[in-house]
Amino acid sequence: xxxxxxxxxxxxxxxxxxxxxxxxxxxxxxxxxxxxxxxxxxxxxxxxxxxxxxxxxxxxxxxxxxxxxxxxxxxxxxxxxxxxxxxxxxxxxxxxxxxxxxxxxxxxxxxxxxxxxxxxxxxxxxxxxxxxxxxxxxxxxxxxxxxxxxxxxxxxxxxxxxxxxxxxxxxxxxxxxxxxxxxxxxxxxxxxxxxxxxxxxxxxxxxxxxxxxxxxxxxxxxxxxxxxxxxxxxxxxxxx
Amino acid sequence: xxxxxxxxxxxxxxxxxxxxxxxxxxxxxxxxxxxxxxxxxxxxxxxxxxxxxxxxxxxxxxxxxxxxxxxxxxxxxxxxxxxxxxxxxxxxxxxxxxxxxxxxxxxxxxxxxxxxxxxxxxxxxxxxxxxxxxxxxxxxxxxxxxxxxxxxxxxxxxxxxxxxxxxxxxxxxxxxxxxxxxxxxxxxxxxxxxxxxxxxxxxxxxxxxxxxxxxxxxxxxxxxxxxxxxxxxxxxxxxxxxxxxxxxxxxxxxxxxxxxxxxxxxxxxxxxxxxxxxxxxxxxxxxxxxxxxxxxxxxxxxxxxxxxxxxxxxxxxxxxxxxxxxxxxxxxxxxxxxxxxxxxxxxxxxxxxxxxxxxxxxxxxxxxxxxxxxxxxxxxxxxxxxxxxxxxxxxxxxxxxxxxxxxxxxxxxxxxxxxxxxxxxxxxxxxxxxxxxxxxxxxxxxxxxxxxxxxxxxxxxxxxxxxxxxxxxxxxxxxx
Numbered sequence: 001x002x003x004x005x006x007x008x009x010x011x012x013x014x015x016x017x018x019x020x021x022x023x024x025x026x027x028x029x030x031x032x033x034x035x036x037x038x039x040x041x042x043x044x045x046x047x048x049x050x051x052x053x054x055x056x057x058x059x060x061x062x063x064x065x066x067x068x069x070x071x072x073x074x075x076x077x078x079x080x081x082x083x084x085x086x087x088x089x090x091x092x093x094x095x096x097x098x099x100x101x102x103x104x105x106x107x108x109x110x111x112x113x114x115x116x117x118x119x120x121x122x123x124x125x126x127x128x129x130x131x132x133x134x135x136x137x138x139x140x141x142x143x144x145x146x147x148x149x150x151x152x153x154x155x156x157x158x159x160x161x162x163x164x165x166x167x168x169x170x171x172x173x174x175x176x177x178x179x180x181x182x183x184x185x186x187x188x189x190x191x192x193x194x195x196x197x198x199x200x201x202x203x204x205x206x207x208x209x210x211x212x213x214x215x216x217x218x219x220x221x222x223x224x225x226x227x228x229x230x231x232x233x234x235x236x237x238x239x240x
Numbered sequence: 241x242x243x244x245x246x247x248x249x250x251x252x253x254x255x256x257x258x259x260x261x262x263x264x265x266x267x268x269x270x271x272x273x274x275x276x277x278x279x280x281x282x283x284x285x286x287x288x289x290x291x292x293x294x295x296x297x298x299x300x301x302x303x304x305x306x307x308x309x310x311x312x313x314x315x316x317x318x319x320x321x322x323x324x325x326x327x328x329x330x331x332x333x334x335x336x337x338x339x340x341x342x343x344x345x346x347x348x349x350x351x352x353x354x355x356x357x358x359x360x361x362x363x364x365x366x367x368x369x370x371x372x373x374x375x376x377x378x379x380x381x382x383x384x385x386x387x388x389x390x391x392x393x394x395x396x397x398x399x400x401x402x403x404x405x406x407x408x409x410x411x412x413x414x415x416x417x418x419x420x421x422x423x424x425x426x427x428x429x430x431x432x433x434x435x436x437x438x439x440x441x442x443x444x445x446x447x448x449x450x451x452x453x454x455x456x457x458x459x460x461x462x463x464x465x466x467x468x469x470x471x472x473x474x475x476x477x478x479x480x481x482x483x484x485x486x487x488x489x490x491x492x493x494x495x496x497x498x499x500x501x502x503x504x505x506x507x508x509x510x511x512x513x514x515x516x517x518x519x520x521x522x523x524x525x526x527x528x529x530x531x532x533x534x535x536x537x538x539x540x541x542x543x544x545x546x547x548x549x550x551x552x553x554x555x556x557x558x559x560x561x562x563x564x565x566x567x568x569x570x571x572x573x574x575x576x577x578x579x580x581x582x583x584x585x586x587x588x589x590x591x592x593x594x595x596x597x598x599x600x601x602x603x604x605x606x607x608x609x610x611x612x613x614x615x616x617x618x619x620x621x622x623x624x625x626x627x628x629x630x631x632x633x634x635x636x637x638x639x640x641x642x643x644x645x646x647x648x649x650x651x652x653x654x655x656x657x658x659x660x661x662x663x664x665x666x667x668x669x670x671x672x673x674x675x676x677x678x679x680x681x682x683x684x685x686x687x688x689x690x691x692x693x694x695x696x697x698x699x700x701x702x703x704x705x706x707x708x709x710x711x712x713x714x715x716x717x718x719x720x
Contacts, residue, residue, distance in 0.1 A: 053406045055720055078408035085406075089399030091252070093259045105248045107407035146403075159406075 006031050006157060006188040007052065011061035014044075014051055014212075021047045022212045024061065029205075031156075034179060034189045036203035038196065038235060044212040045192035046086075049161055052190065054078055065157055079107070082150035086162040088142035092135035096125065096145040099134055103149050111152050119148040124174060139166045147178065158182065160191035164198045176202045196235055200226040208235055245409055249417025250424065253391060257425065263387045270383035271428040278372045278432045281333070285325045292322040292341065300676055308667040310656065311644040312531075312566060315637050318346035321679040323625050326616035327445040328453060331436055332373040334617025343626070345633035347570060347640075348530065350577045372433060373611055376457055377604050378493045380429040381464045385485045388422040388468040390478040392718070397478060402720035411718045415469060415711065422465040430461050446686035449614050452693070456610040459700055463603055466707045470714035492602040500598030500605060507594050510587035516580065523576050530569025538565050555651065562653050563644030570641055574634050581630065585623045592619045599699040606699035613693040616683025620692065625681050632679055639675040643668055 007029035014022040022044050029035040039045045050056040051063045054074020062069055068076040090099040097116065104111055120130060123144040134142065143163070150158055163179075164172045179202050183189055193199050199206050206226055208216040216234045218226045257263035299320040306314060323341040325333075344351045392415070395401040404414060434454055441450040468485055475481040511519075528537025533554070545557060545564065554561040599606030612618040644653075647668045656666035683689065 050402075050720070053402075055402060055405055075408055075410060078406055081406070083403065083406035085399060085403055087399060089403055091256075091400060092398075093256050094252075102248065102252055103403065103407055106245050106404065106409045106413075108245065 005029070006033075006066055007035070007190055008064045009048075009052075009061070010064070012048075012051065012058055012063050013060045014047055014056060015059040020212055022051065025209075025212075025214055027207055027214065027217075029188055029190055031188055032183050032186050033205065034183045034203045035191070036199035036206045037190070037192045037209055038194065038199055038206050038231070039192070039209035040194055040235075042211075043209045045194075045209060046161065047212070048209070049159055049190075049192050052077070053081070053083055053159060080155060081157040081159055082153040082155035084143075084146050084150050084158065084160045084163055086165060088139070088146045090134050090142060090145060092133065095131045095133055096120070096137065096141070097130045099145060100149050100152065104152060107153060109153055116148075116152060119151045120145075122151065123148045123178070140168060140171045143167060143171070143175070147175070151182075156186070157188045157190065160189065160193075162193055162195075163191055164193070164195055172198060196232045197228055200228040200231055206231055245413045246417045246420060249409070249414060250420040253418055253421035254424070257387060257421075266383055266386045267425060267428055270380065271432070273370075273379065274372065274375050274429045275432045277370050277375050278331070278436055280370075281372055282330045282436070285330050285333075288341070289325055292324050295320065295342070296322045296679070303676060304670075304673050306670060306673055308670050310653075310663075310666055311563070311640045311648060311668055311672070312347075314673060315347035315566075315640045318344055319636060319676060320344055321629050321632060321681075323681045326621075326683050327440040327443045328437075328450070328615035329617050330372070330440065331376075331433055331453075332611045332615035332617055333371050334373075334612035334615055335619050335622050336617045337371070339622050341625075343629045345629065345636065347637045348524075348573055350581055350630055350633070372436070373608070376429065376433055377460070377608055377611075380426065380461065381489055381493060381604075383429060384422060384426050384461070384464045384468055385482070385489055387425055388418075388465065389472055389482040389485050391418045391422060391469060392472040392714075393475060393478040393481050394472075396476060396720060399720075401718075405720060411715045415473060415715050415718065418472070419465055419469045419711075422469055423462060426461040426465050430457060433457055449686045449689060452690060452697075453611065453614045456607050456614070456697070456700065459704065460603060460607045463703055463707050466711050470707070470710045473714040473718045493604045496598050496602035497595075497605050497608070500595040500602075501591075503598075504591040504594035508587055508590040510584065510591070516584065520577065520580050523580075524573055527572050527576065528569065530566050530573070533562050533565050535565075538568065541565065541568055557650065559645050560648050560650040560653055562650060563641055563646070563648065566644055567638060567641035570634070570637055574630075578630065581626065585626070588619060589623070596696065599696055600702070603700060603703040606696045606703065609696040610693045610700065613696070614689050616689065618692075621683045624684065628681055629679070632677060636676055640672075643672045643675075647672065 005028040009025040009027050012022055012025040013020065025048065027035075037045050037048060047056060048063075051058055052065055052070050054070040054077045058071045062071065064070065065077045066080050068080070070077045090096075091102070094102060097120075100116055100120075104116075117130075120127075125141060125144040125148065129137065129141060134145070137145070143166075160179075164175055167175065176198065179189055179191075183204075191199070191203070203226065204220045206218045207214055208231075218231050218234075220226050257267060299322075303314075303317070303319050306317065309317075321343050323336075325336065325341070329336055390397075392401075395404060395414075401414075405411070434457075437450050437454045441447050467488065471481045471485050471488070472478075475484060526537075528535040533542075541564070542554065542561070545561065546552065546554070549557055551557055557564075596605060596609045599609055609618075613620070648666065652662070652666045655662045657663065684692070
């Protein structure tokens with residue numbers, strides 16, 4: 001893992017009307033790092049993610065990705081990242097393959113069918129489902145399709161929103177292995193989750209967020225996963 | 241790259257419509273309806289044009305084929321004139337559908353269907369006929385709403401908007417893609433109209449008029465597509481955007497045009513037909529009875545005539561005094577009739593102008609005004625038809641009166657009721673009936689029609705600006 005600041009929150013504050021959703025966040029994520037933002041419902045995880053994706057504006061401070069300010073240059077950020085939404089929301093009227101082709105097309109990424117097939121095989125999506133309408137997919141299959149899309153974007157930065165939510169244990173293990181592989185290949189991964197165990201397994205660093213404020217930080221030491229108990233205690237304690 | 245993303249989004253929207261049975265049905269139904277209305281109307285107009293030619297020729301032939309007669313009997317025999325439908329009336333029949341296109345011309349009267357039907361039709365008839373213009377102006381926007389109300393809000397509701405925007409797609413690209421899809425879908429309704437316009441452009445109609453006519457409908461469809469896309473983006477839920485769009489449609493296409501007509505009727509009230517007819521009759525009576533040479537109203541005329549020819553009795557005049565009275569009386573009556581007709585037409589025109597001011601509130605009113613004016617089926621053109629028909633009426637009646645004055649002996653004329661034999665002698669030769677001028681009504685020149693429609697093009701331009709601002713606001717507020 002190299003520590004070059006790929007993602008950076010600098011006194012990041014987001015207000016909507018009179019409500020402060022994020023209050024003076026400061027952190028940075030380095031190249032090849034798996035960074036998990038952990039928090040309960042309404043903690044501000046999705047707001048943080050949307051701000052880094054340029055879908056919400058910072059009221060003060062800054063959110064930068066690969067040196068691009070997400071508030072002032074959202075398109076530069078969006079072009080260089082891949083995003084995996086929480087409830088994988090692809091088009092139900094299209095097949096998995098058509099969804100991938102469509103999103104790659106709007107992202108301006110040219111990929112051959114062979115590349116797409118390889119990505120689908122890599123995420124272990126059964127071949128007989130590729131041409132079926134997405135409305136017939138299980139949540140896990142949708143997740144795999146979205147991951148394949150993210151892989152095909154070849155983006156140096158991946159934003160993942162509750163990536164393992166609703167997946168079965170085997171699928172979670174497959175996913176964690178894939179995330180680790182991507183990070184090992186130099187991708188920077190920013191995930192927001194409330195799954196303490198999953199985050200500890202895969203993340204190099206976990207930061208706790210509560211009511212829009214950062215409340216704690218845990219870092220992996222060596223190859224051992226972050227201590228789940230410690231994170232859980234801090235997470236539960238803060239919530240209590 | 242920018243346009244390629246717009247095209248991709250547009251193509252996906254089409255794919256969605258084609259894979260959704262409801263949307264595909266709406267598209268197909270709309271296109272079939274427009275095409276059917278156009279074909280039916282074209283046949284109807286074609287038939288009407290043939291009938292008009294047939295009846296016009298027949299009326300002229302029957303008039304000329306009359307035997308030797310008393311010329312005043314020919315004045316009352318009368319003559320029909322018909323107005324040929326304009327080429328663009330295939331699409332926009334305008335006021336023709338309720339004013340009629342035939343007038344019976346006779347002495348002492350101005351017959352017009354307009355006075356009988358104009359007031360009723362303002363509220364009813366326009367809604368009952370399924371003409372191509374009605375389909376394009378009123379029903380097509382409804383179809384556009386039905387297929388487009390969820391085009392953007394569906395993305396938000398399904399959550400695909402976030403993913404789409406996170407791919408680097410700009411809000412403008414997304415909106416333009418959706419708009420392009422809706423414009424091309426609207427094209428299905430517009431295409432039959434444009435094909436008809438293209439066909440018309442090769443007939444006797446001015447190409448510029450046809451182009452502007454097509455342009456007004458194209459802009460109208462564009463406006464609706466933009467409004468539907470903007471509303472779909474502005475409101476978070478599809479159900480809310482659908483409700484809002486239906487409210488807008490009701491206001492723009494149904495209520496405001498009707499409110500415009502009602503406001504116009506109240507702001508510039510006109511008297512009813514019966515009341516107007518009584519006033520005309522009362523005024524005509526004061527002019528004297530043109531059939532009675534001894535009516536005191538013609539005493540002065542008689543004195544002047546006797547003095548002019550320096551004779552003591554009308555029997556000694558070199559002209560038929562009865563014919564002179566008929567000629568004099570017809571001229572004065574025509575002035576009165578024209579005065580009333582002009583007043584009536586002025587009132588109607590004022591009402592039409594007031595109603596058209598509602599084009600500042602509804603683009604449907606603007607395009608309807610442009611459409612009828614350019615098609616030559618507006619109230620102005622109908623009034624022109626009435627004036628030209630009246631000019632012909634007066635010309636042919638006075639022509640017969642001239643024959644009466646010059647070619648029928650006064651004594652024979654006065655003695656015509658004495659016996660059957662006397663009546664047979666009080667006639668003129670049938671050759672005199674060849675005095676009818678050909679009636680070939682043409683709408684105003686292209687330049688005049690275009691210039692009359694300019695103000696309504698300005699209204700349409702204002703609507704384009706308003707819609708552009710609405711679209712910009714929708715793009716600004718487009719958040720996942």
